[in-house]
Amino acid sequence: MFVHHHMAHAGSCFLASPFKESAILTVDGVGEWTTTAYGYGNGNEIKLMREIKFPHSLGLLYSTVTAYLGFSVNNSEYKVMGLSSYGNKNSKTNTYYRKLKKICNRKLSLPKAETLRCRLIEKDKGSQNSENPSFY
Secondary structure, three states: OOOOHHHHHHHHHHOOOOOOEEEEEEEEEEEOOEEEEEEEEEOOEEEEEEEEEOOOOHHHHHHHHHHHOOOOOOOOHHHHHHHHOOOOOOOOOOHHHHHHHHHHHOOOOOOOHHHHHHHHHHHHHHOOOOOOOOOO
16 A cells, blocks of 8 residues: 555544644655645545645745754754754744745745755755855
């Protein structure tokens, strides 16, 4: 039996939850060709109604940030996610919050996953010789 990647994510969360029905959202780098899926769970049935396909991937953007912070890609994203809870959440005193808000208020499109992958490879090759990598 074969189960699609995002259906496996959805099932492992919804079917083990105490909820009889729920909205479902799965987001990661790439699972087969799907990067994001959403749908609905009811009883023991799950219907994924829409998918976003590679190369459009919020998960790969997260991997790029993980690499920029010096952690290994496809292995350490959970560390970045865990560390994020220790950050300064005060929007008045956190300078990065203001910078990120300024960026998010612009109408920007995410780079395609292939561009991110190439940049990660370039960074990985250069990280052995460079102590100050640039952000892509």
